[in-house]
Amino acid sequence: MKITKQTVENVAMLSRLNIADNKMDKYIEEFSNFLEYVDVLQQVNTENIKPTAHVLPLQNVFREDIVKSSLSREAALANAPEQEDGYFKVPRIIE
Numbered sequence: 001m002k003i004t005k006q007t008v009e010n011v012a013m014l015s016r017l018n019i020a021d022n023k024m025d026k027y028i029e030e031f032s033n034f035l036e037y038v039d040v041l042q043q044v045n046t047e048n049i050k051p052t053a054h055v056l057p058l059q060n061v062f063r064e065d066i067v068k069s070s071l072s073r074e075a076a077l078a079n080a081p082e083q084e085d086g087y088f089k090v091p092r093i094i095e
Contacts (some may be wrong), residue, residue, distance in 0.1 A: 003032045005024055008027050
């Protein structure tokens, strides 16, 4: 596929990019190189390759969900800078 100035301008417009005229030749060359590499990748035989979402298998790294007793209210509030009626007291941010 031949990349022209018009092609780069169209892609830039769709991407909402401004490309200076003095850099247009650079982008035409880079876009052409990119598409040539895509053509090379399309020639790779992937017939016996199973589709994957990830290269490596995923595994859950979370710990087992075990029910335990929680902190008492007094222990939870022990280091609170301010407390009131058994709750954390924080500055009001919505008026």
